[in-house]
Amino acid sequence: MVMRRWGTVILGLVFLLTVLSFFYTPYRPEQIQISRRLQPPSRLHFFGTDHLGRDIFSRLLVGGRVSLLIGVGAVLLGAVGGIVLGMAAGFVGNFVDELVMRVSDGMQSLPSILLALLFATVWQPGPVVILWAIAVGNIPIFLRLTRNQVLSIKKRPYVEAAQALGNGSGGIIWRHILPNIKDALIVQFSVSLAGAILAESSLSYLGVGIQPPHPSWGGMLREAQAYASMAPWLVVVPGLAIGLTVIGFNLLGSGWTNGR
Amino acid sequence: MKRYLGQKLISFVLTIVIANLAAFLILNVLPGDPALLMLGTEGSAEAYARLRSELNLDQPPLVRYFTWLFQFFRGQWGVSVRYSMPVRELVASAFPLSLTLAVLAVGTAVVIAVPTGMFMAVRPRSPLGRLFSWFTQVGMALPQFWVGLLLIQVFAVQLGLLPAGGNMGWVSFILPVATLALPRTSIFSRMVKTGMAQTLQQDYIRTAFAKGLPARVVYFKHSLRNGSLALATIAGLQFSQLFAGTIVVEHVFGLPGLGRLLLTGVLARDVPLVQALIMLVVLMILLFNLLFDLALGLLDPRLRYE
Numbered sequence: 130m131v132m133r134r135w136g137t138v139i140l141g142l143v144f145l146l147t148v149l150s151f152f153y154t155p156y157r158p159e160q161i162q163i164s165r166r167l168q169p170p171s172r173l174h175f176f177g178t179d180h181l182g183r184d185i186f187s188r189l190l191v192g193g194r195v196s197l198l199i200g201v202g203a204v205l206l207g208a209v210g211g212i213v214l215g216m217a218a219g220f221v222g223n224f225v226d227e228l229v230m231r232v233s234d235g236m237q238s239l240p241s242i243l244l245a246l247l248f249a250t251v252w253q254p255g256p257v258v259i260l261w262a263i264a265v266g267n268i269p270i271f272l273r274l275t276r277n278q279v280l281s282i283k284k285r286p287y288v289e290a291a292q293a294l295g296n297g298s299g300g301i302i303w304r305h306i307l308p309n310i311k312d313a314l315i316v317q318f319s320v321s322l323a324g325a326i327l328a329e330s331s332l333s334y335l336g337v338g339i340q341p342p343h344p345s346w347g348g349m350l351r352e353a354q355a356y357a358s359m360a361p362w363l364v365v366v367p368g369l370a371i372g373l374t375v376i377g378f379n380l381l382g383s384g385w386t387n388g389r
Numbered sequence: 390m391k392r393y394l395g396q397k398l399i400s401f402v403l404t405i406v407i408a409n410l411a412a413f414l415i416l417n418v419l420p421g422d423p424a425l426l427m428l429g430t431e432g433s434a435e436a437y438a439r440l441r442s443e444l445n446l447d448q449p450p451l452v453r454y455f456t457w458l459f460q461f462f463r464g465q466w467g468v469s470v471r472y473s474m475p476v477r478e479l480v481a482s483a484f485p486l487s488l489t490l491a492v493l494a495v496g497t498a499v500v501i502a503v504p505t506g507m508f509m510a511v512r513p514r515s516p517l518g519r520l521f522s523w524f525t526q527v528g529m530a531l532p533q534f535w536v537g538l539l540l541i542q543v544f545a546v547q548l549g550l551l552p553a554g555g556n557m558g559w560v561s562f563i564l565p566v567a568t569l570a571l572p573r574t575s576i577f578s579r580m581v582k583t584g585m586a587q588t589l590q591q592d593y594i595r596t597a598f599a600k601g602l603p604a605r606v607v608y609f610k611h612s613l614r615n616g617s618l619a620l621a622t623i624a625g626l627q628f629s630q631l632f633a634g635t636i637v638v639e640h641v642f643g644l645p646g647l648g649r650l651l652l653t654g655v656l657a658r659d660v661p662l663v664q665a666l667i668m669l670v671v672l673m674i675l676l677f678n679l680l681f682d683l684a685l686g687l688l689d690p691r692l693r694y695e
Contacts, residue, residue, distance in 0.1 A: 231400060235407030238674045242633040243667065246655045247415050250663050254656075327532055331637050334534045335652060350535060357538060358546050368535035375530035 133384030139377035147197055150190035158183065158191040158344045167360045177362045179352065185366055188344035193370060195345055199256055200325035203263035208318060210264070211271025216302055218272065219279025230276070233269040241266030241328045249337045259338050263325045274317055278310040312385065319382030323375040330371050346371050393686050401679045408671045413454050416664050461668060467661035471653060476665045479650055486556065487639070487646035491631055493562060494569035501574045506581025507613060510589060513582075521578070528575030533634055537568040537641035554643035565642045569634050573627065584616030618689050628677045632670055 155175070162182035170177045176185035218229040239247070245262035252258050282288060283306070291301050332338035333347030341348060346367045353363035448456070460467070466476040505521050512518045544564060545553035552561050588594060589612055597607045636648030643649075647666065654662035 231403045232407055234400065235404045235411065238404065238408050238629055238671050238678070239411075239667075240629045240633040242636060243629075243670065246636075246651060247412060247663070247667060250655045250658055250660065251416060323530065327530075330532050331534060331633075334532075335637065335640055337652075337655065347532075347534075350532075350538065354538060357542055361542065364535070364538050364542065368532065368539070371535065372527070372531045375532075376526055379526060379530060 131384075132380045136377050136380030136382075136384055139373055140381060143193065143197070143374050143377060146190055147194050150194045154184075154187035154190050156184035156187045158188045159342050160184070160187075167356060167363075169360070170362055176366045177360065179349070179360075179363055180356050185349075185363065188349060189346070189366060189370055192339075192344040192346045192349060192367070193374070195256065195339060195343070196326055196329050196371075196374075199260050199263070199329050200322050203260045204267055204318060204321045204325050206260075206264035207267025207321070208271045208314070211268045211273075212275045212314070214268065215272040215275025216279060216306070219276040220283065220298060220302070226276070229272070233272050236265065237269040237273075239266070241324075242331060245328070245332050245337060254337045254340065256339050259329055259332050262332075263328055266328075267321050267325075270321065271314070271317060274313060275310065278313055279306055282306055282309050316382045316385050319378045319385065323378035323382070326371060326375050326378070394683065397679060397682050397686075401675060404675055405672065408675070409458070409668050410454070412664065412667045412671070413457065416660055457664070461665065466665040469654070469659055469662040471657040471659040471662065476662050479662070480647065480666070480669065483645055483647045483650045486644060487635055487648060490562065490565055490569060490638070490644070490646060491635055493566045494573060494634075495631065497566060497570040498573035498577050501570075502577035503581055503613075503617075505574075506578035507585060507608060509578065509582040510585035510612075510616075511608060513586070525575035525579050528571050529579075531571070533568055533572060534637045534641050536571055537564070537638055540564045540568060541641070554641075556644055561642070561644070565638050565644060568641070569631075569638050572634070573631070576627065581613070581617060584618075585612050586616075588612045588616040618685070628681075629674045632674065 160183060162178070165174075165178050165182040166180055168174055168178045168182075174184050174186065176189065178184055179188070214229055214233075218226040241263045244266055245259055248258045248262050288301060288305050291305055296304075329338060330345070330347035330350070333345040334351045335347075336351060339345035339348055341352070349367040350364065353360070353367070357364045464477065466480070468474065469476050469479055472479060505525075509518050509521050509525075513522075541553045541564065544551045551563055554561075585608075594607060594611055597611050598604075632648070635646065636652060638644075639646045639648040640652060647670070651663065651666045651670075653659075654666060
């Protein structure tokens with residue numbers, strides 16, 4: 130219960146700041162002011178300025194928005210793909226199950242970061258590459274989860290009863306199976322979002338993700354590395370933002386089932 | 390055991406074929422022309438034609454795939470465009486470093502995670518248990534490259550105790566290994582905790598206590614062994630995450646390992662290098678998973694009859 134409350138508080142704050150970033154940032158995130166470079170946190174600049182005099186707080190807001198949008202979009206895509214395939218594998222069984230599971234095992238051996246690197250070799254590095262890589266990386270996770278749950282639920286008496294009454298597979302999935310695996314899916318969604326935020330920031334840090342001058346948490350850390358000893362706030366602030374958001378999603382995920 | 394072994398081997402081979410076909414398709418078929426990608430817009434027509442025949446691009450895709458696969462398993466991994474060196478030599482020089490890094494990190498993680506995980510399972514509500522629990526949450530959430538940057542700041546720049554990067558003997562490994570071990574320690578200790586907490590509810594634990602066995606024996610022999618078996622399956626999936634982590638950590642600390650080689654290859658659009666490296670990494674991940682599954686099958690007879 131405590132975990133879920135903390136998760137909600139942290140994510141609520143992140144969400145509010147993200148919404149705020151659509152309407153207001155103290156400065157334009159790409160606005161360069163060389164005369165104000167590497168300033169420590171002050172009343173004018175909450176979190177200081179970077180090596181080009183850009184306002185860290187503004188960049189943090191906009192960067193977080195991009196991270197969250199990519200994360201939510203990618204996990205949503207991956208979840209839908211995984212759930213559909215997992216339903217097919219679990220419900221139809223036999224060779225469909227065997228085929229889908231083998232392909233899924235193959236995909237699982239390529240983590241999102243590796244996939245993104247593979248994609249980035251071919252396409253321009255950027256947000257689209259990351260989005261697809263994280264989405265594809267999440268498919269096997271949701272697939273396995275859905276399939277295993279379907280396998281354990283489809284033999285239960287009430288599902289067999291529904292089948293005996295002549296209900297179609299679609300109706301059974303919608304009315305009997307999905308509601309039963311809802312909690313497990315929500316938990317996984319939250320945990321996957323945490324992973325997506327981490328993957329996105331790592332990739333942007335490596336230079337394969339969101340490209341400058343667009344702000345991103347990982348990209349800010351990449352640029353901060355050279356100025357770390359002169360301006361430690363450049364390193365501390367984006368890292369804390371990533372860490373807090375990830376903790377928020379993890380707490381919400383692990384608190385979801387305990388909380389009720 | 391034979392049947393179990395057979396099943397695992399078949400799925401191992403199938404998975405390799407699928408993963409490597411996917412990598413080949415992405416790199417070679419989808420966008421069109423790797424030769425054009427590598428040369429960029431300034432390449433001359435002759436250079437383009439030469440590169441195309443060097444990369445076998447004038448052959449149909451299916452022929453190319455099998456040629457490449459055949460050559461890969463014969464140990465001919467092609468020539469890197471970026472370094473103008475055989476990929477095999479590049480890998481041979483980078484591989485030991487990455488392996489050392491990974492093994493040390495996993496070793497450190499296990500050594501720390503088992504006792505802390507046990508403690509969290511046995512005394513979940515004690516102050517120290519709660520502290521560990523929060524610590525693991527934080528350890529899982531912090532991005533590895535950030536932890537690496539902070540460690541460099543504190544131990545290399547401020548205190549001057551350890552090198553900030555590069556490979557200068559074993560001291561260079563301390564900070565990268567710590568960085569790589571942190572999230573894994575957190576995940577492993579949570580796994581040990583969950584596994585043990587489940588067994589502690591079982592009747593045989595109560596029986597063991599009731600017949601007067603010392604707590605030490607019950608916890609280690611009855612609870613930890615059974616609890617860690619069930620969770621070892623999940624641990625097997627960590628190998629792929631470990632490699633992803635190695636890429637990032639090698640970049641932060643400027644260590645010339647496989648991850649750094651791969652990143653350079655990606656940014657330089659060095660298709661032969663990336664292709665061989667991805668194949669190699671997938672092979673290693675799957676091989677580790679297979680060995681892991683087999684070891685589990687040996688340890689836990691129930692798995693063999695599923």
